[in-house]
Structures are given as structure tokens and as C-alpha cells.
Amino acid sequence: MKLLKLTTFLVAASMATGAVAQQDGGRLDLIVQPEPPGLMLGLVQNGPTQMVAGQIYESLLRYNGDLEPQPSLAKEWSISEDGMTYTFKLQEGVTWHDGEPFSAEDVIFTTKFLQDNHARFRGAFSHVESVEAPDDSTIVITMKEPYGPFINAFEAGSMPIVPKHIYEGTDYATNEMNATPIGTGPYKFVEWEKGSYIHLTKNEDYYLDGLPHIDDLYYRVVPDAASRAVAFETGEVDVLPGGSVENWDVARLTEMDNVCSTSDGWEFFAPHAWMWLNNREGPTSNKLFRQAVMYAMDREFVKDVVWNGYGTVPTGPVSSKTNFYTDDVPQYPHDPEKAKELLDEMGYDGEAVRLLPLPYGETWQRWAEAIKQNLEEVGITVDIDSADVAGWNEKTANWDYDMAFTYLYQYGDPALGVARNYVESQIKKGSPWNNVEGYVNPELDELWEAAAIEPDNEKRQEMYTEIQQQIVEDVPVAWLLEIEFPTIYRCNVKNLITTGIGLNDGLRDAWIED
């Protein structure tokens, strides 16, 4: 036993890039907030599910902080020059957590499995002609047309590879193995004490030698933000993922000894916050009014005060962290006088507009209060609506609002995470994840479509630049902040965040220094 430990230590040491050798062992306690509805990543893709199940399941690729693809279950890959064929070489000696061997058959089965259960996957794979496995360790994907963002579609939450031998021929949703997920990832599921913790343990048979380093992971469920902060202070938990404590607590916690924080690990999602402005009716249907809202808001103030300086004030619909971003667009600095002029020009009569905050805690409530004050100072009458999460979903999905806070992930590419909020085909009552504001611009719709399937990246950039300029001029929504959620952790946890999805798949490389 001791010998075995020594050899793993040596292997790990030989792999170390820095001067300090990675150490094996230890236990890491993390917060997961809120408690996930399930852990079968192929069926459920909520944020908390992705954070835990990303250690259990893997996809073909991972992405670093610059959103460049890295090997995961695929050790090599190539894209043909016309952008029509993707070839993946799979890792060898990979087994599922139950000991069954992993092969290309599982990948092919996964594409069928996810077609039925994963809306975002379905969108990306609508451009795919066929998926084939010429041998056990090769996957060839043939496209219907070139689709640039496709290379970003192989992240763990976007395309988790699921085991064929467990799911084939069963009813996926009711398969009892959903409760004890089986993946290929660096950690195995042990137990889930509902309302208390989820326990994962090291996958001893992981195909990368020396990984993972940590023996046990405990994802702790603590329902109240203040209690989560206390749990971190008392040492009960070691990692507070982004968004798990109120922003006002961040400064206090990061000042403690041996506490580090980083805003890395969200590049792939690039959460982008804005207010939907109802383009259909009321004052918000007037472009001048919407522009006035942009000038009236003091977004820097909110960033500094409500978000403690974390984040970036966005210039438009695309996050500066996402590919094909441009800042060559009309700018909206805080300019109350300009806002008043625009309101005069449109002849605003003081009709009250309703403002629906996102019911995610104090931060969002304060944010709404600050915006309300900004708007009232230029003469716009604002009533803050109140709603719980269900009410917010219902009101936004049914367009029963004037202005409503939200934020969405961008998934690295405008075609994956941005287009859905601005194209007419995404106006569908009943869902709060699409073009809820009702922005209609047929010219841009064509451009969005052309840009998504343009193989040449320079031309794509030109098209997206034009789209961004036009949309920022129209202000269909009021962009508020590129959110950065700081991850707070003990400094002796090393290599915690190494990818563009951060904690969601980062525990593979993390280790704990004694």
C-alpha cells in the first residue's frame, strides 16, 4: 500500500510543471448552490448539476480560459479544410466507473441520447449530417454545412458522453441508474444525502496517470447565503463557487488568512446580464426611450458598488470574453442630460414602467433599486414588481413585464449563446430563455444565419461586427454587466481553476497542499 502510494506520488511528481510537486490525497468540501435536481448530466443541465456532474461525466474536449479546445476523451482531433468533417481520436484504456470499457460506440449512442434530451445539443447537431465510428477509437462527424461554432459544442455540459451499456433500450428518464450516475470522469459517485451533501470519490482507474489527486469531494448543500459564508469562515468548507455568497461578503472573506479568490473559470459561459425591454408595447417599444434608458443608467456605479468591482460594463450583446466580440459600436456612457433630451424628443408622458428584478437574492434586489433611482432621476416613473423564481419565469415567459432583469450564458460563440435572444425565430411564448423582448429585424436575422455557417473566421468577424453595431443602435435590451463570479477558496488548494468552465471540470487537476 505504501509502495503504491509512493509510485503514484512519483508519477505525479514527474508530471508536475512547476517547482512544487503535486500532492495526492485529502478531502475537499465545496458548496453547491442550490441543490441540483439530479446528477445525470445527459438529462439535467442546471448550473449546480453541471458543477457536480462535470467531475463524473466527460465530453470529447475541454476548453482553456481562451476557449481553445484541449484533449479530454478525445486525445487528438482534426477539422477538414472545408469545415465539413471532424475526426476525433479517442483516449485508450478508458473504462466506465462500473468497469465496462468505453468505446466509440458510446459516443455514437450519446449523440442519439442527447438528441432527445438536450435542447442546446439538438441545436448544434442540427448542422450534422452523420456520426460514424470507423473503428473503436475513432469518431468521424460529417456536417451538412460548415458551422464554425461547432468546435465549441464538446464541453462536458454541452455533450456529456453517457454509457451505452446502461441506457440502451431503456426509458432514459426513469432508468434507476440515474440516481447513481456512471461516467468516465476523474471522480465517482458515492452517495447523495439529500439536503446535506453529495459525496464523490477518486476514480482509481482514471486513464490519465496520476490524476486526480484528491481522494474525496463533498459538495455541501447550505440553503442560506449568510450560513454559507460562515461555513467557509469556520473552515467547514474550502471552496465557495461563484455566486454562492452575497457580494458584500466577498471582500470580508477574501481578507482572511490563506484565502484566495479568482474570477477565472467563467470564460466559456461569460454570463451576460441585461434588462429585457418589452419591444412590443408601452414606452419601451420606442427606440428613443430604450436609448434614454441606456444613457440614464450608471452602470459603472453598479459594477463598483453592487458587484464590488467585479465584472465589466458591456458594450453590447456579445461579451468581451466571447469570440467575435467588437467594441466598435455606439457607446452609451452615463449621461442623464442626454437621456432627458431623448425622452423629450419622444414626448414621454411619464407613463409608469414596471421593473422586474431577478429573485436571486439581495444583490439583484439592490441592483434593481439602483436602476430605478437612475431612471427616476431622468424623469422615468418606475414601479418595482416583485416575484419569486416561479413568478419571474412565468412573467417573462408570458411577456407580462416592461423591463426585466436576466442573465444568460454565451457558450463561447455568438451563434451558440447570443443569437437566441435577438432573432425572430426565437420568439416563442412560454420560455424565458429566448427572444423574450420581441426584437424583430429580418435583415439581421439573415446575417445571423449566414454568419453561423460561414467557414472563414475573418468574414464571420465582419458579419458579427455589423450585427453588433446595428443591435447596439437599436437597444432591444439594456445591457448591464458582464458578470464575474469570484470563486473563493483556501490558497492551499492548487490548480483549482484551469479551464474555461472552472469548477465544472476543474477538480481533475486540483490538489491540496499540506
Place this chain on the structure above:
Amino acid sequence: MTLWKRFITNRGALLGLAILIAVILVALLAPVLYPRGPWAMVQRPFLVPFTTDGLPLGTDTLGRDVLAGLVYGARVSLLVGLVSTVMALLIGVPLGALAGFYGKWVDEGAMRFTEFFQTIPNFALAIVLVAILEPTLTSITIAIAIVSWPPVARLVRAEVMSVTKREYVDAARLAGLSNMHILIRQVLPNTVSPIIVMASLMVATAILLESSLSFLGLGDPNIMSWGFQIGAARTVIRSAWWLSFFPGVAIVLTVLALNLIGEGLNDALNPHLARKGRS
């Protein structure tokens, strides 16, 4: 004048009255004192009290003046307290009076109805009502009125029952007066003093209820109230104590003042009881 004289001999009551008058004055003068309103972000956030000129109680998480919030909060607290109490009286007094005066099935029906409300915990019912009606100042006032009338009904019923047995009521009946006339002109005026005492205490309870609802985030998000200030300060209580402390003091003082006044009125209106109490 004897009532007033008895009232002012009670020092506690006088103190309570002074505090209440001060709160009322502040509430009335709010727009004059702070014309920009309580939501204006006037300075850097988290300014400590007594360190900055013009901001004696410091600023909150968004840089809003805490004192301005207190001043406007006084308006909300008093308004909710008074209006909901009047509404509760308008429900409780007639119901209790009819039940006590007519007895029999009227009494049975009215009391079972009252008990139905009394069996549900006040605060829980208020939360449910506000959640259903959506939190606005009106819905909060209505919810507080709905949970506060049952004790009024029971008190008035008991008073009316005892007064109705007096001889002068029999005399009025013999004189051929109608039931309604007897109830309104002869009976009710003699039950007023306990109602007044109870009402003054109900205002205090209503203020507390409103604060509790706002604290839980069930307040009207467009209205600055003391409970809202404390609720919003909860998450920063360890780094910015003053955000919850001063609104808390305001609530304590106002509620205390109303209780002292209620006590004073009780003594003044029931000199018999009061003297017994002191000896």
C-alpha cells in the same frame, strides 16, 4: 378635562405621547427635509455614522442616506399602523357588537367565524395574504387588518354583553326604542374606552407586523420602510451594524411610545382599575 388631567399625571404616557408627536412631525416633514427622497444614492456606500457632515447616520449598501430612509420609513409605519387599525375596527366592532347584542345563532355564527381566523397564527396568515395579493402598500395594510380584527370582535362582544344586561338598557327597551337605536346610542358608547386602549396597542402591533413582513422581503419594493431597511441590512450586519441598528431603534421607540400611551389611556379611562392597580 378630567380625562386629560388623569392622563398627564402618568409620566410614562406623557413620554410616549411626546415621542409619538415627534415621529408624526418627522413623518409629515419628510419631503421638506429630504426632497430627493429616501432612495437617492448620495454618497459612497457604507459610510460610518457620525463621520460625515450631513449624513449623521451614515449610508447604506448603495450609498443612500440612512436618516432619510428612517424619516420616510416613519410615514409608512404610521400610515400602515393607523389605516390597518381603522380597518380592523370597522370589521371587528360591528361584528362583535351584533354578536354580543343579539346572542343566540348570531353570536354562534359570528364567534365561530372569528375563531376560524384566530386559529391561524397571525403572522403566517399575513404572509400568505401578502404573497397571494402581491406585496403593495395596500395589500399589506389589508392583510394586517384581516389578521388583527378578531380580538376586537371578541372584546366588543364581551363588553356589549355585559352592558346589555344593565337596567338602563331594559328601560330603553320599555321606552320602545328600536334594537339598532339601543345598540348604537345606548350600548356602544359605553364600550368605547376599552376599544380605544386596544386600538392604540393595535397600531403598535401593526407597525411590528409591517416591519416583519418587509424584513422577510414581503414589503412593497417601492417603499422605504423600517422593516425593509433592516431586512436589506441583514446580509451585512457584521460589517455595517448601523444599517439595522437605527431602524431597529426607531421601531422600538415608536412601539414603546404607543404602548405607553395605551397604558396611560387605560389608566385614565378606567380610574377605578388604575387606583386598584397602584395601591
